[in-house]
Amino acid sequence: xxxxxxDQQLLNILRxxxxxxxxxxxxxxxxxxxxxxxxxxxxxDSGVIAGYTVRxxxxxxxxxxxxxxxxxxxxxxxxxxxxxxxxxxxxxxVYSVSGQFDLIAEVAAxxxxxxxxxxxxxxxxxxxxxxxxxxxxxxxxxx
Numbered sequence: 001x002x003x004x005x006x007d008q009q010l011l012n013i014l015r016x017x018x019x020x021x022x023x024x025x026x027x028x029x030x031x032x033x034x035x036x037x038x039x040x041x042x043x044x045d046s047g048v049i050a051g052y053t054v055r056x057x058x059x060x061x062x063x064x065x066x067x068x069x070x071x072x073x074x075x076x077x078x079x080x081x082x083x084x085x086x087x088x089x090x091x092x093x094v095y096s097v098s099g100q101f102d103l104i105a106e107v108a109a110x111x112x113x114x115x116x117x118x119x120x121x122x123x124x125x126x127x128x129x130x131x132x133x134x135x136x137x138x139x140x141x142x143x
Contacts, residue, residue, distance in 0.1 A: 001042075001046040001048060003048065006029055006031070006039065007039060007043060007048075009028070009029055010025060010029060010036070010039055010040065010043065011043070011048070011049075013025050013028050013029070014049070014052075015143070018052045018053065018055065019052075022036050022037050022040065023036075025040070058139075061139070062138075063110070064108045064109070064110060065108070065109050065110070065111065065112055065115050065135065066106065066107065066108045066135070066136040067106075067107045067108075067115060067119070067133050067134060067135045067136060068104055068105070068106060068107075068133070068134045068136065069104065069105040069107055069119055069122055069131055069132075069133045070100075070101040070103075070104050070131060070132045070133070070134075071101055071102060071103040071104070071105060071122065071128055071130070071131050072100075072101050072102055072128075072129045072130040072131070073102045073103060073127050073128055073129060074127045074128075074129055077126070077127030078096070078102060078103065078127075080126070080127060081103070081125050081126075081127050081128060082094055082103075084125045084126075085105060085122065085125070088107075088118055088121055088122070090107050090108055090109045090114065090115070090118045091105050091106070091107055091118070091122075092106040092107065092108050093105070093106040094106075101132070105122060107119065107122075115135075119131065119133055
């Protein structure tokens with residue numbers, strides 16, 4: 001599916017406010033309500049919009065301790081390791097990356113003790129050879 005400039009604007013509106021009404025979207029895009037509705041439906045039907053979610057407030061997120069865990073894995077064990085990390089609710093995302101490490105896990109916990117426990121659980125997964133963790137001190141830019 002080809003994404004137009006207006007489609008991208010619509011996606012940006014929803015990223016900022018996932019509960020924006022079709023009328024609000026239409027006004028911000030400068031199009032009719034029916035045009036905005038058709039664009040929205042097309043983006044949903046094509047799978048560009050896969051769902052809607054809750055975005056936590058900055059105040060809440062500032063209380064959560066976050067870290068990036070860089071992970072080196074043994075060859076051909078990546079899928080099994082990711083399956084194990086899926087069982088850890090504090091693991092928010094896992095990225096496959098190039099370079100010195102094979103994966104980066106985003107981890108978030110309510111306190112430093114729980115963060116430490118989760119990182120230990122990642123280290124204990126069969127096939128994980130090495131990890132390096134960086135605690136996130138603050139978010140300077142989020143889109």
